[in-house]
Amino acid sequence: MIQFYNVSKVYENGVKAISDLTLHIRKGEFAFVVGPSGAGKSTLIKLICREVLPTRGQVMFNGRNILRMKPREVPYLRRKIGMVFQDFRLLPQKTAAENVAFALEITGASRREIKRLVPAVLEQVGLKDKADLLPAQMSGGEQQRVGIARAIVNNPLMIIADEPTGNLDPDTSWEIMNLFQEINRRGTTILMVTHASDIVNSLKKRVIALQNGIIVRDEESGVYRGES
Numbered sequence: 240m241i242q243f244y245n246v247s248k249v250y251e252n253g254v255k256a257i258s259d260l261t262l263h264i265r266k267g268e269f270a271f272v273v274g275p276s277g278a279g280k281s282t283l284i285k286l287i288c289r290e291v292l293p294t295r296g297q298v299m300f301n302g303r304n305i306l307r308m309k310p311r312e313v314p315y316l317r318r319k320i321g322m323v324f325q326d327f328r329l330l331p332q333k334t335a336a337e338n339v340a341f342a343l344e345i346t347g348a349s350r351r352e353i354k355r356l357v358p359a360v361l362e363q364v365g366l367k368d369k370a371d372l373l374p375a376q377m378s379g380g381e382q383q384r385v386g387i388a389r390a391i392v393n394n395p396l397m398i399i400a401d402e403p404t405g406n407l408d409p410d411t412s413w414e415i416m417n418l419f420q421e422i423n424r425r426g427t428t429i430l431m432v433t434h435a436s437d438i439v440n441s442l443k444k445r446v447i448a449l450q451n452g453i454i455v456r457d458e459e460s461g462v463y464r465g466e467s
């Protein structure tokens with residue numbers, strides 16, 4: 240699904256955020272990315288969705304070289320990747336249903352499709368009865384469920400989640416992790432940046448540890464090892 244071949248990213252100010260990194264993520268995988276602040280985790284994510292371009296090396300997504308994509312192909316790439324954020328990033332003026340609908344509208348979905356898909360996906364994330372609430376009227380866990388609904392509604396190949404439980408209490412975090420696991424079981428590849436050591440240690444998924452832009456550890460059934 241994703242291949243990095245000897246990828247380096249040097250920002251304009253000379254900071255080398257990613258250094259000669261080679262990485263493969265297979266379709267259907269669930270992988271955690273861990274590492275201290277400044278390790279390059281966000282840069283890795285941004286390289287996948289073409290928010291930043293590599294200084295050297297190749298990034299492939301679903302068999303396509305993202306550097307060779309034409310500008311008009313970039314929306315296609317972004318549609319195939321659902322993003323979930325620590326701070327939810329919902330539109331505050333829109334209800335749960337409208338937030339999810341908006342993600343469909345911008346991809347040109349018909350009104351009929353929107354009417355069919357929004358309730359179905361809200362039900363899938365356990366928010367059937369909260370469709371008409373604004374973000375401010377929902378708990379953090381509920382807001383993150385809306386964030387996940389928005390990420391999956393376009394049926395992406397992959398979900399990239401950037402510390403999705405960072406603002407949630409432990410019980411709510413586990414509910415959200417269970418939802419991600421269910422989405423993964425249905426076939427969606429998941430790449431998750433996290434500092435939640437207890438979650439990483441319990442789930443025994445692949446763990447990719449970054450430090451100074453380099454992969455220092457990449458283990459199947461891995462654990463969290465003091466990467467704070």
Ligand SMILES: Nc1ncnc2c1ncn2[C@@H]1O[C@H](COP(=O)(O)OP(=O)(O)OP(=O)(O)O)[C@@H](O)[C@H]1O
Pocket residue numbers: 250251252254255256274275276277278279280281282283
């Ligand atoms: N736009 C930018 N311009 C210049 N330097 C940047 C930029 N974005 C990130 N960096 C630098 O690149 C390095 C890697 O940053 P990155 O945000 O990828 O790390 P991170 O592992 O996601 O950190 P955190 O856990 O704090 O979010 C850091 O030294 C950071 O200061």
